[in-house]
Amino acid sequence: MPFIPHTQDETNAMLKAIGVARIEDLFAEIPQGLRAGKAGQEMDGQYPGMGEMEIGRLMRERATEDDGVLCFAGGGAYQHHIPAAVWELTTRGEFYTAYTPYQAEASQGTLQLLYEYQSMMSSLMAMDVSNASLYDGASALAEAILMTVRANRRSKSKRILIPKTVNPNYRKVVHTLVRHQGIELVELDYDSDKGVVDPATLRVGEDDDYTALVIPLPGYFGTLEDVHRLTDWAHDHGMLVIGCVNPIAVALLSPPGEWGEEGADIACGEGQPLGIPLSSGGPYFGFLCCRNKLVRQLPGRLIGQTRDLEDRPGFALTLQAREQHIRRSKATSNICTNQGLMVTASTIFMSLMGTSGLEQMATTSHQNSHKLVERLSAIGGVEHHFSSPFFHESVITLPKPVDEVLAALVWQDVVGGISLQQSFPELGNAMLVCATELRSEAEIERFATALESVLADGEEVI
Amino acid sequence: MPFIPHTQDETNAMLKAIGVARIEDLFAEIPQGLRAGKAGQEMDGQYPGMGEMEIGRLMRERATEDDGVLCFAGGGAYQHHIPAAVWELTTRGEFYTAYTPYQAEASQGTLQLLYEYQSMMSSLMAMDVSNASLYDGASALAEAILMTVRANRRSKSKRILIPKTVNPNYRKVVHTLVRHQGIELVELDYDSDKGVVDPATLRVGEDDDYTALVIPLPGYFGTLEDVHRLTDWAHDHGMLVIGCVNPIAVALLSPPGEWGEEGADIACGEGQPLGIPLSSGGPYFGFLCCRNKLVRQLPGRLIGQTRDLEDRPGFALTLQAREQHIRRSKATSNICTNQGLMVTASTIFMSLMGTSGLEQMATTSHQNSHKLVERLSAIGGVEHHFSSPFFHESVITLPKPVDEVLAALVWQDVVGGISLQQSFPELGNAMLVCATELRSEAEIERFATALESVLADGEEVI
Amino acid sequence: MLIFERSEEGRRNSAQRVISGGQQGQDERPLTGIPETMKRATAARLPELSELQTVRHYTRLSQKNFSIDTHFYPLGSCTMKYNPRGANTLAMQTGFLNRHPAGDAALGQGVMACLYDLQEILREVTGMEATSLTPAAGAQGEFAGVAMIRAYHDARGDSERSEILVPDAAHGTNPASAVMCGYKVREIPTDKSGDVDVDALRSIVGPQTAGIMLTNPSTLGVFERRIEEIAEIMHQAGGLLYYDGANLNAILGKTRPGDMGFDVIHINVHKTFSTPHGGGGPGAGPVVANKRLAPYLPIPMVGKSAEDGCEYYWVEEQERPESIGRLSAWSGNIGVLLRAYVYAKMLGSVGMERVADYSVLNASYLMRRLEQAGFTLAIPGRRATHEFIVTLKKESKDLGISAMDFAKRLLDYGHHAPTTYFPLLVPECLLIEPTETEDRETMDAFVEAMVTILREAKESPEKVKGAPWTLPVRRLDDVRAARELDLNWYNR
Amino acid sequence: MLIFERSEEGRRNSAQRVISGGQQGQDERPLTGIPETMKRATAARLPELSELQTVRHYTRLSQKNFSIDTHFYPLGSCTMKYNPRGANTLAMQTGFLNRHPAGDAALGQGVMACLYDLQEILREVTGMEATSLTPAAGAQGEFAGVAMIRAYHDARGDSERSEILVPDAAHGTNPASAVMCGYKVREIPTDKSGDVDVDALRSIVGPQTAGIMLTNPSTLGVFERRIEEIAEIMHQAGGLLYYDGANLNAILGKTRPGDMGFDVIHINVHKTFSTPHGGGGPGAGPVVANKRLAPYLPIPMVGKSAEDGCEYYWVEEQERPESIGRLSAWSGNIGVLLRAYVYAKMLGSVGMERVADYSVLNASYLMRRLEQAGFTLAIPGRRATHEFIVTLKKESKDLGISAMDFAKRLLDYGHHAPTTYFPLLVPECLLIEPTETEDRETMDAFVEAMVTILREAKESPEKVKGAPWTLPVRRLDDVRAARELDLNWYNR
Numbered sequence A, B: 001m002p003f004i005p006h007t008q009d010e011t012n013a014m015l016k017a018i019g020v021a022r023i024e025d026l027f028a029e030i031p032q033g034l035r036a037g038k039a040g041q042e043m044d045g046q047y048p049g050m051g052e053m054e055i056g057r058l059m060r061e062r063a064t065e066d067d068g069v070l071c072f073a074g075g076g077a078y079q080h081h082i083p084a085a086v087w088e089l090t091t092r093g094e095f096y097t098a099y100t101p102y103q104a105e106a107s108q109g110t111l112q113l114l115y116e117y118q119s120m121m122s123s124l125m126a127m128d129v130s131n132a133s134l135y136d137g138a139s140a141l142a143e144a145i146l147m148t149v150r151a152n153r154r155s156k157s158k159r160i161l162i163p164k165t166v167n168p169n170y171r172k173v174v175h176t177l178v179r180h181q182g183i184e185l186v187e188l189d190y191d192s193d194k195g196v197v198d199p200a201t202l203r204v205g206e207d208d209d210y211t212a213l214v215i216p217l218p219g220y221f222g223t224l225e226d227v228h229r230l231t232d233w234a235h236d237h238g239m240l241v242i243g244c245v246n247p248i249a250v251a252l253l254s255p256p257g258e259w260g261e262e263g264a265d266i267a268c269g270e271g272q273p274l275g276i277p278l279s280s281g282g283p284y285f286g287f288l289c290c291r292n293k294l295v296r297q298l299p300g301r302l303i304g305q306t307r308d309l310e311d312r313p314g315f316a317l318t319l320q321a322r323e324q325h326i327r328r329s330k331a332t333s334n335i336c337t338n339q340g341l342m343v344t345a346s347t348i349f350m351s352l353m354g355t356s357g358l359e360q361m362a363t364t365s366h367q368n369s370h371k372l373v374e375r376l377s378a379i380g381g382v383e384h385h386f387s388s389p390f391f392h393e394s395v396i397t398l399p400k401p402v403d404e405v406l407a408a409l410v411w412q413d414v415v416g417g418i419s420l421q422q423s424f425p426e427l428g429n430a431m432l433v434c435a436t437e438l439r440s441e442a443e444i445e446r447f448a449t450a451l452e453s454v455l456a457d458g459e460e461v462i
Numbered sequence C, D: 001m002l003i004f005e006r007s008e009e010g011r012r013n014s015a016q017r018v019i020s021g022g023q024q025g026q027d028e029r030p031l032t033g034i035p036e037t038m039k040r041a042t043a044a045r046l047p048e049l050s051e052l053q054t055v056r057h058y059t060r061l062s063q064k065n066f067s068i069d070t071h072f073y074p075l076g077s078c079t080m081k082y083n084p085r086g087a088n089t090l091a092m093q094t095g096f097l098n099r100h101p102a103g104d105a106a107l108g109q110g111v112m113a114c115l116y117d118l119q120e121i122l123r124e125v126t127g128m129e130a131t132s133l134t135p136a137a138g139a140q141g142e143f144a145g146v147a148m149i150r151a152y153h154d155a156r157g158d159s160e161r162s163e164i165l166v167p168d169a170a171h172g173t174n175p176a177s178a179v180m181c182g183y184k185v186r187e188i189p190t191d192k193s194g195d196v197d198v199d200a201l202r203s204i205v206g207p208q209t210a211g212i213m214l215t216n217p218s219t220l221g222v223f224e225r226r227i228e229e230i231a232e233i234m235h236q237a238g239g240l241l242y243y244d245g246a247n248l249n250a251i252l253g254k255t256r257p258g259d260m261g262f263d264v265i266h267i268n269v270h271k272t273f274s275t276p277h278g279g280g281g282p283g284a285g286p287v288v289a290n291k292r293l294a295p296y297l298p299i300p301m302v303g304k305s306a307e308d309g310c311e312y313y314w315v316e317e318q319e320r321p322e323s324i325g326r327l328s329a330w331s332g333n334i335g336v337l338l339r340a341y342v343y344a345k346m347l348g349s350v351g352m353e354r355v356a357d358y359s360v361l362n363a364s365y366l367m368r369r370l371e372q373a374g375f376t377l378a379i380p381g382r383r384a385t386h387e388f389i390v391t392l393k394k395e396s397k398d399l400g401i402s403a404m405d406f407a408k409r410l411l412d413y414g415h416h417a418p419t420t421y422f423p424l425l426v427p428e429c430l431l432i433e434p435t436e437t438e439d440r441e442t443m444d445a446f447v448e449a450m451v452t453i454l455r456e457a458k459e460s461p462e463k464v465k466g467a468p469w470t471l472p473v474r475r476l477d478d479v480r481a482a483r484e485l486d487l488n489w490y491n492r
C-alpha cells in the first residue's frame, strides 16, 4: 500500500476505537447496488501498482523518447534560459506542498512571495495592480474581456473588438469561455503587407458601441502594433483597452501602462516566458493587471499587505468578496485553484534576472531571431513575409507546403516553427519562426542546413 | 562579476570606510615581484567567464555524451535504485550549504541526522558504534587497520593479514596510506577453485605475531568467506578482526557483529550502495563501526546525544579530543572534511527503504545476478568460474581476452563487467559481472545477446 | 524584509547573463528596426540582487510556510495528502520539460503515451466513456461539464432549459461555473441528515432544469444515500447530472460516479491524484463523460491510432465537431497530469481502493476520537467519509471562542487548521480531512491539541483569542488589508 | 523526536519496493546456495516508516540548520561563500550520475573532458606543472603532498630527512598529515606581526628537514610577506615547501603559490571553488605540483591523447611509475569536482581575480568597522586578507564573557558564529571570513549585532552567557556528551 502508513495492528486498533469490525463496514451507507463488489466486477483494466523503481524506468524511457529536440517554435510558448535556482527553490516542499494561503499566519512565505510577484508584474506592465495568476494567457484574456463587460458602464453592447493578430488559439479559448454570456467578439483584419491591424478596419459608425479593444504586443506574427494610436482611438470611442502582451518583450517595448495618452486599462498575457519550461504547453500561468479603478472587477486572488496584532507588517488574501467562495454565483470568476507554483517560479526568475537581465534576454532574443530570419531568407524560395518590425518571431513563406516540411524536419529532431496553413490559409505556405537567446549560431545554422536539404530533396518531403 | 553583490557605489563607500583608494591597495603587503602584474603576465590560458546558460549548454552536451549506458559492473560500486526523495531532500540548501556542525545549537538538523545515521549503521553492522563517515571504503579500511595497530596492545608486530579476496584497489590504497607508519601487509592467497581464502594459508607459527585479520564479505569475487571460522581463528591467535563488507549484502548475510563467537571488532566498507549514485566513482563515503571498547581509537567525527541548559535532549560533536583540530599531531587521523552530505543521503535512503526494503533489494540483486550468471554461462565458451556461493556478483571466464570484449561492447553502450586480467592474471580471461535489482530480464537478455555477437564475430573484437 | 528592500540599483547577477563573455556590450545597434516610440520609456523595476541574496530570501520565505512536507494539514475538501517526490522527479525530466507544445506529435510520443494511459485510467475509475484532460483545475472542469450539458440540450433543440440546481452546501465554484455557462442557479436544500432534500428536489425540477451539480460524498462529508433516486428524478425530467470530483478520494475504487447515474464528472488531480497544491495551484481538472456527453468534451484529447510510427495523436475539432471547444491555448496542465499519471500507476487498481479505505478509516477514527473528547459533530449519527464536520457553535456561544480562534490556536500546536466556515450552512464549523497518508500518532496529537485548546478556552481564553503566538506573525488584520489596500510595493 | 520513535514494526514504504507487483512474494527460494550459517541472525533495525513520515522528518530537521542559503556564515578558514545552484543541477545530470567508474573511458568522455579542463585550470591558477584531482579533501591532499615530498627525497636517496616544519598557527590537519607520512613535526613560532619568525626558522632548518607546510595568507589572516626568503632558506637546506590551499581565495588570480616558490599545493575546492560543505563534506583536495614533484602525484589523473575516438584516458601507474599511488578505490570525488569545474568556468580568469578582490575588500571593511566599534584586532597594523582575527581577551577578563559566549549570542541575532578558538595561539579569538558573496548590508548587520552583544555583556551579561535563546535548543552540554557517551539509539 504505497503511501499508507498503517500497520495491521494500528488498523485493528483504529477499527476498534471506531466500533466496527472491518474497514468495509465504514462504507455501509453506500447503497448495495453501487458497492465495490458490483462496480469492481465491471471494472476491467485492473492493473497492478508499480514501485517507484518500475514506473521510473517507464517514465525515463518515455522522456528519453521526447528528448534532444532543437526548437524554433514560439507562437505563445518560448524556450528561454531558466536559472537552476528557480526550480531548485520552487520545488522545496514548503512551496510545493502548501495549500492556498487561506491561513495567512501559516503561509507568510507564499503570501509575501505573491505580494512581491504582484509588485514586479505591475511594474513590468506599468500598471497599478496585478492579481496572483490565472490559468494561462488565453483564459486571462477571456477574464480581461469579462472584466471590461462588467466595468464599462458607458457601453451596453458587450461587443469586443479583437484583431486577427491575436493568437488564434486565444481567440478560440475566449470564444469558448465568454460565448454563454451574450458577448460578441468582432474580429479586426490585418494589413496583408504589414501584418498588423489594418487601420482601415478601425472606422466606427456613429451609433456603434464597443465595450473594449484588445491589442496584442507583439502580435501573433511577431510584429509590433501601433499601440499608442490604437489605444487613443479606442479610448476616444469609449472603449476600454486590453493589452495582451509578452512579458519579456515589454522589458524593451512600451508596456501597456505607457500606451497612448492614458495607457491601457488592463494588461494580460502568458507568464510562461518568465521561468516556466515549455512542458508541452502547461502548466503555465496567465497574468492580469489593471488600473486601480478596476481592482474590484479583477478576478483571481489578491494579496494585500496589512498588520498583525503587534502592528508588524504581514500579508493576507484580500478583497475576497470578489471570489466564488464568498460571492458564489455573483463572483467575478469561478476560478479557485490557480497557478501558484508557476508564479513562485516566475517571481524567483524575475529576481534572479533583474531588470537588466530581462532586458538582455529580450535584446538577445530579438537579435537571434533577426539572425534566424536573415539566414533562412537566404535560402532559395524562402521569403520573409511581413514588412513591419518584429520582436522575436516572424513569418516566413516556403516554396513547399509547411506541414510537409515540418514533418520532414522531424527526422532531424528539429521543430522548425509553427505552420500557419490552417489558421491563416491566405498566407500560403507560411511558417512562424522564433529564436530566443538560447539558440546559438551553430543551432541556427543546423536548422538552416536541415531546411535547405528538405527543400532541395523532392522525395524527402512526401 | 558572477556572485559578487557589490555595486560600484558600495565598493567606493567601503573603500572609503577602509581608508584606501583602490582595491588594489588592499594587496599592498604582497611583495611587488609576486603581484598580479607579474604573475598575471605569465598566466597564459586566460579564458572568459561563462554565464550559467553557456556553461549549461556545454555540461548538458557532455552529460549526454556519457548517458544511456547499460551497466553490469560492480566491483565496489553498484547501481541500485535510489528513491527520488533521497536527493530532493539531501540537496535542500539547509543540508547542502551547511558547514560541519561545530556550532551545535545552529546545526541540530545535521547533528540529529548524523546520530540517526550512526544508530542505523551500527545496527546494520551489529556493532556498538559508528563514526559519521570517512572518505570511501578503501580509506575506511586503511583507517580500520591503523585503529588495530593502536588498539592491539598484545601485538607488537604491526603486521596485518589481508586476503587477496579484498578488492585489489582497496589493497593499493591501504598500502599508500599506511606504509609510512611501519605497518606490514601480509597477503593471504585464495583457493583457486572456491574463490575464498585458502584455509591452508592460515597456519601461524609459534612466534608469529599478527595485529589483525581483514575479512571481506562478500569477497571481491562476490563469494562468501567462512567469516565465523576466520573470526574465531583470528581471535584465538590474538588478532583483532576487521570486517570489510557490503552494506546491502549484510541486510541478508551475517553482519560483522555476529561473526564467530565474539563478532568482529571493527566493521568498515563502502557506503555507496546505500543511496549514492555511481558518479564515476565519487563522492561516496566510507563507514567505520566498532565495539565500544575501541571507541576512543575511532577516527572521524562522532555525534553524541546530550542535554541543553533546560535539560532538553540535543546533539553535539563529541570525543573531539581524538581529532586533529584538538590533538593535532597525535590525532587518530588527519581527516577533517568528511563525506557528510553522502551520509545525509544514505540516512534518508535507509529510512525510506526500512529493513524490509533493504532486504528485498538485497534478495532481488542476489536473484538477478544468479539469473545473469546462468544466462551468460549458457553462451558457448563462457564459464562460471568459482564454485562457492555468491551474493550479487561473480566471476565468469570468456573464450576471448576480456579487455577486447569489453571494448567491443562499448559500441553497444554496454559496460559488461570488470576485467580481472590485470589484477588476477592467473584467472585467465576472467570478468566480474553483477546485476542488481535494477537490471530487468530484458536488459540481461540484451547484454547476453550483445556478448554472444561479440564472441561470435572474429572481426569485431580486434 | 521585502525583496525590494534588498535591491540595489546597479547590482547585476551576471551569472545569469545570457550573452557570452566575449560578446558582452559589443552590439551597438541592439534593436533592429524598432521605432523609438515603441520602446519602453521607463524601465521596469525588478529587484537587482546577487544570486545569493535571492536564494537566501526565498529559502527563508519558504520556511515561513506550513506545508504537507512539514505539518499535518487536515484541510477539509482539499485532500492534502503526501505528494510523492518521485512524481516530481519523473515529471521534471528534460525530455518532458523541453517539448514545445506545437512540436509534431511524432516528437512527443513519450508524453502522449502517458496522457493516453491517464485518460484510460480516469475513464475506468469513474465508470465513464471518455476523458478530456485539458481543464486547468476543478473550476474549469466544472465549466466544461456544464457547458457540455448545455451543448447537449442545444444539440437536441431543447434550449429552454435555463436552470442548474446546486445544493446549498455546494462549493462556491459550482454556482459560479454555472453562471459562466449562462445558467441561473437554483439552490436545493439539505435535510437534517445531510442528504439532499429529495422532496424539495422533486418540487423544483421541471422543464426549465438543465442539470444538477453534486459531489458525493457531499461537502458535508456524508455519502448521498439516495443518489440513484436523484439520478432518476433528474433524468426523467430531462436534466443531466454533474459530479464535482473534489471528494472522489473517499470512493476511489469503491463505487463509481458513472454507476451512480452521473453524466459527467471532473477530477481534481491535485486532490485525489496527489499532485501538489503549490501554494494555490496549478492543478488539473480532467472531465470524464458518459456516452451521452462524450461528443462534447473539450479538445484537444489524445487519440491512439493503429498506424505505426506515430501511435498517439492530438484529437482536434475536425474529429470532434461537437466539442465545446478549447479551454486553453494548448492542452492544459500537462506537467501536472504527468505527476498524476505516475501516482496512478504506483497505486494500481488495488492501491486506489486502499486510498478510499484508509482515508475513510482515518476520518472515521478522528471523528470518533473528537466526539468522545466532547466535540459536537455537525451531522451526528452518520458515517464519516474521508472528512467530517465539527461545529463549535456551542463553544462560540458559551465561551466566545470561534472556529477561527480554534483554527489559529491549532497553528501554535503545529497543525494546520482544518477548513473553517465551509460549508456555509454549518455555523462555526471545522471541516476536517486527515487523508490516508497520515498516521495515527499524528491524529492523536491533533486530538490532544483540540482538547487542550478547549481547556484553554475555558481557563485562559486570551491564549486562544490571541493566537497564533509562535508564528512569524501574530493574527493579521484582514479588515485593514481590504480597507487600506496595499497590493503593490511600488504603488502604495 | 528521533526517527526511531516514529518507526512502527510492520510498516512498509511499499512505494520503494524493488520487485514488481506481480512478482511480490512469489519466490519461494529467495537465496540460492547461501548456507544458513551465513544468513543474518537478527534483522537490522532500520526505521520502518511511510514515505511522508520520512520526508516530513528530514524536511523539519533540515530547517533546524543554519546554512549559507539561510544565514550569514562568516566562518574563518572555511570560505562559506554562495554555492551556485547551477553547479548542482549541472553536476547531477543522469549522464554523469549513472556512469560506473570501471566503465570504459570511451563511455566517459564527457566527464573526463571536464576533469581534464579542471586539471588545467588549477595548474594555471597556482602556477604549477601538473594536477591530480584524486584527493578527497584538503587533509588527503596534505597527505599526498607530504608523501610526494617524501618520495622525492627517497628517490634521491636522501632518506635521513625526518622532520616537517609547521607554524604554531597551522591547522591541525597539517601536523596530523605529516605524522601519517611518518614524519616528526617541528613547530616554528610566529612573530608579533603574524609572520613566520624567520630567524627561528633559520635556526631550526637543517639536513633533517624534509619540508615545511605553510598557508599563505596564513591562518592568522595575514599575508606571509617574507615568503620568498623562506622559500630560499628551505630550498637551500634541501627541504621543500608545501602550500596548504585552504586560504587560496584571498589571492586567486593575484599571485600564485608556484611563483612564491612552493613545490606542491592542495586546493580545497569546497572553499575556493565553492562546492558545498554539505554539513561536513564531501569536498575535494586536488594536489598541484611543480616540475620537481609532478612525477610523484597520486594516480589516477586524466590524460589527453592525440588519437581520435577516445580523446581522454586515465593515467595509471604504468605511465607514472613514481607516483605515490592510489588514494581512493576509484578516482576521488568526481561529482564535487564537476561542481568546481562549473564554478571555475563561470568565473573565468577575470572572475577569479575578482574573488580575491572582493573577499579581501569585504574582510577589510568588516575589520575596520569592528575595530572602530571598539573590538581588538589580534594583529593590529596589518592588512586583512580574506579573513582577520578579533580577540576578546579583554572582554573575557573584564566582563567574564568569552569568545564562545559571543559566538552563541550571535546565533540569536541570526548570524552563524565566526570560527572560535582557532588559531590556537590567539586567546579568545574570533576568526572572521565574510567571503566575497556577502553584501555590505549583511556585514553592517553583523557589526551591529557585535556591538549590541558587547553592550549586553556589560549591561545584562546573563543574556550573553545564557545564549542562544531562540534556537531549537539552548546551549548544549559538551562535557556530558563526552562523559555519558550516547552515540547510538539502540545501545545507550
Ligand SMILES: Cc1ncc(COP(=O)(O)O)c(C=O)c1O
Residues within 6 Å of the ligand: A335, A336, A337, C077, C078, C137, C138, C139, C140, C171, C173, C174, C215, C219, C244, C246, C247, C268, C283, C285
Ligand atoms: C468541493 C469542491 N468543488 C470544486 C472545487 C474547485 O476546484 P479547483 O480549486 O480545482 O478549481 C473545490 C476546490 O477546493 C472543492 O473543494
Ligand SMILES: Cc1ncc(COP(=O)(O)O)c(C=O)c1O
Residues within 6 Å of the ligand: B335, B336, B337, D077, D078, D137, D138, D139, D140, D171, D173, D174, D215, D219, D244, D246, D247, D268, D283, D285
Ligand atoms: C587552514 C586549513 N588547512 C587544512 C584544512 C583541511 O582541509 P579539509 O577539511 O578539506 O580536509 C582546513 C579545513 O578546514 C583548513 O582550514
